[in-house]
Amino acid sequence: MDRPGQHRRGVRQWRGGARSVPSRPRGGPLLLGCRLRLGGVTVRLVEVEAYEGADDPASHAYRGPTRRNAVMFGPGGHLYVYALHGSLCCNVVCGPEGVATAVLLRAGEVEEGHDLARARRAERRAAPVADRDLARGPGNLCRALGITAADNGTDLLEGGSVRLLPALRRPATLGIGPRVNVSTAADRPWRFWDATSTAVSPFKRHPKALAD
DNA sequence: CCGGTGATCCACT
DNA sequence: GTGGATCACCGGA
Numbered sequence: 001m002d003r004p005g006q007h008r009r010g011v012r013q014w015r016g017g018a019r020s021v022p023s024r025p026r027g028g029p030l031l032l033g034c035r036l037r038l039g040g041v042t043v044r045l046v047e048v049e050a051y052e053g054a055d056d057p058a059s060h061a062y063r064g065p066t067r068r069n070a071v072m073f074g075p076g077g078h079l080y081v082y083a084l085h086g087s088l089c090c091n092v093v094c095g096p097e098g099v100a101t102a103v104l105l106r107a108g109e110v111e112e113g114h115d116l117a118r119a120r121r122a123e124r125r126a127a128p129v130a131d132r133d134l135a136r137g138p139g140n141l142c143r144a145l146g147i148t149a150a151d152n153g154t155d156l157l158e159g160g161s162v163r164l165l166p167a168l169r170r171p172a173t174l175g176i177g178p179r180v181n182v183s184t185a186a187d188r189p190w191r192f193w194d195a196t197s198t199a200v201s202p203f204k205r206h207p208k209a210l211a212d
Numbered sequence: 213c214c215g216g217t218g219a220t221c222c223a224c225t
Numbered sequence: 226g227t228g229g230a231t232c233a234c235c236g237g238a
Contacts, residue, residue, distance in 0.1 A: 012236055049233070068220060085234045086217035125236065139234050182233060
């Protein structure tokens, strides 16, 4: 099993590997099974989606640095948080510094802190939330964890508000497919999920999805 | 399926 | 500074 130190090396290795592998998004699956912890809530990641920078029209970094995407251009291992349609979404920045690449965290299973997560989800929802739905979907995952805009840029590996913890187990079966609801570069198979998990969000194709 | 949502970006005063 | 378009979403029917 991974120990924290090994995991840390693993992430750095992944970031380093991105320099030698043209297709950075291939690093995405290494996050599956890892855990994200904030306060009393821990979520095991079961679905992620990769975004490159200059070569990826669907990426926030495609048109260069702005105030919103600044963290994407910084060093890997930090959290990029942004607002979308009244929700927040979060990414793990992959680095290296100056090269914008990030992995969107799309869904997870709550391992710890179900009551707190459920209370947060209930603030915006009338119907009761089943366990498997607590962190299902990018906005829901952020809400379950209590991530806010103040967590943008936090260091996930040391000293930050949000911690990335090693995987205790890896998905037995890896799903790979197109990204959800993106209007451009729609067919790049850069969404990765744990095919044994029921907490993976449903696939949706964007109405105006262009291929490349 | 559909409508609400609100931050962000850019082109234009 | 303003207006409009865009958007990696969610909830309820």
